[in-house]
Amino acid sequence: MIQRLVLRNLSHRPVRTGLTVLAVAVEVAMIVMMVGVSEGLLLESLRRTRGVGADILIRPQISGATLSGADISGKLPDLLRERFDSITHAMGATVFTPGDLQTITGVDWDELDAMSGGIVIFDGRPYASAYEAVVDEVYARQEELEVGDSIELMSRDFTIVGIVETGKMSRVFIPLATMGDLQGWQDRYSQVYLKLDDPAKARDLIGELRAMMPNRSVMSVEELLALTATSVRQMSSQFVDIIISIAVAIGFIVVMLAMYTAILERTREIGILKAVGASKRFIGAIILRETLAVSVAGIALGYGLSLLGRGLVAAKYPLVPVILLPEWLAWAAVLTIAGSIAGAAYPAWKAASADPCEALTYE
């Protein structure tokens, strides 16, 4: 009977109920999408690092997850290969990060191909001359590039000669020597990747390399991934928390306003229920159940909006991966319900405390 009363009350004002459900849905979608974009970008970056196929990474002693510069000697890969038998591949790469944060990587294509276990080329071929570039298929889709198109990188025109699978080191590749010429980094690397005949040897080798190069950051790729994930999440968590707080606040305010106007409108009905013996708990429970019903509908719609949002982002901004994490789908629901119930608490209390005589004479 209570459920029927709750549903009748909600359906009595379809526009108000619909708008409240929509506001809750937007709250859920904001939370899920915000976290989804943040995690998506991070995990995509980690996937590409892992995709190189290296076991150890040598970098300058810098903080942060991205780098742009090159101060590692170009002789280091050969030197290490000669000194340590366990190193099967040693490869240097240079990284340039323009303003849009989309890195451009200078790398020897054959070495990358060998270290990563082979890169699938969807269209075209690897670069063979100075001002040719290869891009991954996501970047090509985002920028609407095809083989043969021209692209401006570092104020120079490059010809796209290949479109390759995503998830291997970078999205934009140019010849190592060209990067060196353009940036003045001849015979220098931003980072050096090492692949071992047995990954289990990485720990010992890292120890030796650190002793050998105390002014370099030497770490396993897995260690780097964990470090990157931690530092990126730390950097983004404050921003994500702010967005989540705003979303929950919006839900709280909308639910509070909706339920407050609902109980004002239904003051007389609350008086009637009290006259027939409805307790404060009964009245409060009706308001909270209405809130819960609106929240559940909003959460379901919010999930739908999130799926739609992910599809739209994927279509319009392929470089921005959105991952709908199951735990954050659950968290968004929990936060939304908590915010909604908090928003409905005052209206519910007000309704429960209404004087039945005054309520019955309310016009």
Add this chain to the structure above:
Amino acid sequence: MPDGPIIEVRNLKKVYRYGSVDVPALRGVSLDVAAGEFMAVLGPSGSGKSTLFHIVGGLLAPSSGTVRVAGQDLGAVSDAQRTEMRKRTVGFVFQRFNLLSTLNAEENIRIAQHIGGTQGDEEHFEHVTRILGIRHRLRHKPHALSGGEQQRVAIARAIINQPSILLADEPTGNLDSENSLAVLDTLKTLNDSLGQTVLMITHNPDAARYCASSTVRMKDGRIDGRDEQAT
């Protein structure tokens, strides 16, 4: 049920406070209503009869004096206990019907059953709706019912939990003469055939004379006289 009157009011006073001004609504009312009696409380606007109705119904706390309803001293019980009393001891009928507009007639009656904890008593539900002649209108919402039908649904809601006392506040105040008569007949039938105690507030002497076995006249917050009549 205790012996003696089912409603016992002694030196009841009620003062409303508006800002710093005290407005006395009841100035020492004493009244007994026996079980099975149909009493009308007659008086003009402002005589205090509605305040008496609200206090006896447990909707309002008295300022002083004693009110015992079905053995319960309303001055000594908590708000929660008064709420409990309204579930099963008293049933209300209002001038403006006061049906829940979002529910149909049947649901308006069943919500009272649900609150009173008597849901599932289908036999009684059928009996009540049959004697009130509303079985064919149960699926209709209040706005689709005539005033007389709405008031009969309200009466059904009031008696569905078999209260000891039925309190009716100007039950014909919003009805034409034909529907007024039908509602008064219904109340009279409930009193005559089921022994339902009825306390009816009205400003209409004809209505009081038509169905009440006794009439109390109120004026300026006091009892101004009492008539017994053969009905």
